[in-house]
Amino acid sequence: MSTILKEQEYENRFDWKLWRQILRYAKPFRKQLILLGVVMVAVAGVDATFPYLTKVAIDEFVVPGTTEGLVPFILLYGGLILLQGFNVWSLITLAGKIEMGLTYRIRRAGFQRLQELSLDYYDTKAVGWLLTRMTSDTMRLGEVISWGLVDIIWGFTMMTAVMVVMFSLNWQLALITFSVLPVLFAVSIFFQTRILAAFRVVRRINSRITGAFNEGISGAKTTKLLNREGKNLEEFGETTENMRRSSVRAAILSSLYMPVALTLGTAGTALAVWGGGSGVIGGTITYGVLVAFIAYTIQFFEPVRELARIFAELQSAHASAERVMSMIDTEPTVQDRLDVIAKYGDSFQPKPHTWPAIGGRITFENVWFSYNPEEPVLEDFNLEVQAGETIALVGETGSGKSTIINLACRFYEPTQGRILIDGVDYRERPQAWLHSNLGYVLQSPHLFSGSIRDNIRYGKLDADEEAIRAAAKLVNAHEFINRMPKGYDSPVGEGGNLLSTGQKQLISFARAVLADPRIFVLDEATSSIDTETEQLIQNAIQNVLEGRTSFIVAHRLSTIRKADRILVVRQGRVREEGSHDELMELKGYYYRLYTNQFIEEETARRVASL
Ligand SMILES: Nc1ncnc2c1ncn2[C@@H]1O[C@H](COP(=O)(O)OP(=O)(O)O)[C@@H](O)[C@H]1O
Ligand SMILES: [Mg+2]
Structure with missing residues (x-):
């Protein structure tokens, strides 16, 4: 509460321009x-x-x-x-x-x-x-x-x-x-x-x-x-x-x-x-x-x-x-170009029939990015992600993992350089084109008050019952939903507060799956989940990511072991890169992180079983 809202001071002069507006x-x-x-x-x-x-x-x-x-x-x-x-x-x-x-x-x-x-x-x-x-x-x-x-x-x-x-x-x-x-x-x-x-x-x-x-x-x-x-x-x-x-x-x-x-x-x-x-x-x-x-x-x-x-x-x-x-009058920092809107429509009047299909290859080409000019987060960053590839990002808090992902999703745009999707600068396409092909599961999922079914359907409004159940099954949410007194009709409460974090997360997974996106993002989506649910989700993730370009950030490294490529990020740079086995052989940062975590988990398990 010490960060009490500071109200901007405005001048008292009468401003005719403002009233004309x-x-x-x-x-x-x-x-x-x-x-x-x-x-x-x-x-x-x-x-x-x-x-x-x-x-x-x-x-x-x-x-x-x-x-x-x-x-x-x-x-x-x-x-x-x-x-x-x-x-x-x-x-x-x-x-x-x-x-x-x-x-x-x-x-x-x-x-x-x-x-x-x-x-x-x-x-x-x-x-x-x-x-x-x-x-x-x-x-x-x-x-x-x-x-x-x-x-x-x-x-x-x-x-x-x-x-x-x-x-x-x-x-x-x-x-x-x-x-x-x-x-x-x-x-x-x-x-x-x-x-x-x-x-x-x-x-x-x-x-x-x-x-x-x-x-x-x-x-x-x-x-x-x-x-x-x-x-x-x-x-x-x-x-x-x-x-x-x-x-x-x-x-x-x-x-x-x-x-x-x-x-x-x-x-x-x-x-x-x-x-x-x-x-x-x-x-x-x-x-x-x-x-x-x-x-x-x-x-x-x-x-x-x-x-x-x-x-x-x-x-x-x-x-x-x-x-x-x-x-x-605030101009959005990420905006579709006028010629792009004319050709493809925007978020309010999309022309989806004109949109090319998304393959899912993502290329960072000499990307520079900073939230504020004094502190560059990415400097001349390059990365090529193949369509359908699963990329895991590992690194300390603040190393730039979310920034990389949010740039790929075009929630922010590079200050210099380009990001290409299927070989084309994504600024040549409307945001809606990318976002309608994007499944993003947040760390603290947001559910809207309504039933579980409504919340899953939010991913694809015209989905039928069968599709909704199929999505729930795919992410292993079907069982717990069925155990609820009203099943799919159970209310989730405001912001989903009638459910546990794990349950909310499973539902937001189902929602993302239902939308059937080409690109999937899990940014610390599993961090606040209990181990039991995480086991459920880990199995689900494998199903979900199949055939989609995906980015995963997870604390528990067991979640990302199966990723096609793991990137170790430090201060906005990729320091190590390769599959789990390759990085283990390298005996670098990832190796130390993994063995430490493995020992910790083993110890915890032994202590628990005593
Ligand atoms: N919205 C923001 N405004 C200003 N700086 C930010 C913002 N988000 C992240 N940063 C800064 O950018 C750097 C990278 O952050 P981030 O990409 O969130 O790291 P990670 O996801 O690896 O924890 C950090 O130094 C962080 O403080
Ligand atoms: Mg982050």
């Missing part, structure tokens, strides 16, 4: 947005009419004490109320539709990008960070663009309309009332900038807390095992304390601003009453005008406060927009 997603809703704008102008217009009608009622009917022409007046009044009801209904439906549609479109774009992004992106971004981007940030954008627009148009139209009416009713009185405006603006700017700053701090800390929650929850077991609960709680306490302080500051500022703004608004009204009152007494203004003025001043200052709130929301939405866009 966001508005791209609003394009399909252009008609609705325009309609919404029209409706809002109508709402504000009708709102601004009511005080005027009050004035008419007082001056035409109340003061003279007549009812002549009252019926059409009442009809007009009632009609306006109905119209306003219809307006409000339209605005809620329209804004709601736009909000949902926009959120959906931005989320879709984000999701698509997350699918396209290369593995290295996930090395640097925490799950919690990505989740927040996809959920609350996209939601905030949809909200602010639809409802923010509603409030802004309503606010400005209302203020303009009210001003126009007030000045045309009595410009001197209007001037007196609006004399408080400059003060109100100054006060608003003073408070709003400070409130916003405090809220920004709160938001930053909040996002850090979400990150901490995420790590705290997903790392709960580790925390307990390492006895870190106390320390974690302490760190968490400090973070939340900072948040509390900033929140309180923001709350105090807001609570000061509100009464001050209200007082100023009321002062405006008071001025109107004072000026208007003496006018009425002096006979220059009618009662109706006075009442209308009081109503209008109240109406005028309402949007002022609203707009202040909306600009605050826009600010926070701005941060959301930046984060969402930074995600959506």
Whole structure:
């Protein structure tokens, strides 16, 4: 939890380019947005009419004490109320539709990008960070663009309309009332900038807390095992304390601003009453005008406060927009070339009928690779793997085994040099072509919640029951599945947590086998498995790898003994190379590793049998 998410600092400047990008997603809703704008102008217009009608009622009917022409007046009044009801209904439906549609479109774009992004992106971004981007940030954008627009148009139209009416009713009185405006603006700017700053701090800390929650929850077991609960709680306490302080500051500022703004608004009204009152007494203004003025001043200052709130929301939405866009605009490091996409399609619109069949010969040609420029992992690396050959990689942690494999799978691409598949640079083909022919079993297999059958079928969605069972049998998973109460229908739980690691691994093997890939990768797939299951898997591996190009990394060397070729890797270079027997004869690193492990295992067995 010490690696609490660092939230990137973003500038506060308003960035029009960014909003233009966001508005791209609003394009399909252009008609609705325009309609919404029209409706809002109508709402504000009708709102601004009511005080005027009050004035008419007082001056035409109340003061003279007549009812002549009252019926059409009442009809007009009632009609306006109905119209306003219809307006409000339209605005809620329209804004709601736009909000949902926009959120959906931005989320879709984000999701698509997350699918396209290369593995290295996930090395640097925490799950919690990505989740927040996809959920609350996209939601905030949809909200602010639809409802923010509603409030802004309503606010400005209302203020303009009210001003126009007030000045045309009595410009001197209007001037007196609006004399408080400059003060109100100054006060608003003073408070709003400070409130916003405090809220920004709160938001930053909040996002850090979400990150901490995420790590705290997903790392709960580790925390307990390492006895870190106390320390974690302490760190968490400090973070939340900072948040509390900033929140309180923001709350105090807001609570000061509100009464001050209200007082100023009321002062405006008071001025109107004072000026208007003496006018009425002096006979220059009618009662109706006075009442209308009081109503209008109240109406005028309402949007002022609203707009202040909306600009605050826009600010926070701005941060959301930046984060969402930074995600959506991230270019995947591994990308298909445009001409390749045109010819073969991409992952979303593949054209599999145009894809050449994969033989499985893989060639590294003077490959250089580094995750960061200062530390090259591979330097001028060369390797030729024949189609159908089983290659085992042996070496200490960090020697570059996974890097070699991930390059072959094109999860990363060489920074220099080429990797050829069947003699052709793999960048001449779409990623989907290679990946659809690739079976990759991870060290910690991921199962999706659902039944065992669903999880195996994930390897080939149109597989029938027979094929699923055949795959399970091939990897020796059939037996344990049958022993489960519901057999293939047994649920695996979230992330497969109802099964043991070994069982999960067997299922992910079956899944990989079902897809019938040309290239198979087992990167430490057997490391976290008990010996019994490993025995099962070892027998299975032999069946599975038959006829496929494959890479195996395994700690237990007995697993890789039968590989066609074993490569001993150290610091990104192949130091020894050959079959098990050849390497044993060589009496080098592999020989020492193997004999040591053999002795250890023998000793363990003897001790166990004592
Ligand atoms: N995602 C990554 N970002 C930066 N460096 C990495 C990354 N993955 C591996 N490395 C570094 O590359 C080197 C080779 O790692 P790796 O290929 O994973 O070794 P192995 O699989 O043999 O344990 C190591 O020094 C490791 O620290
Ligand atoms: Mg590795």
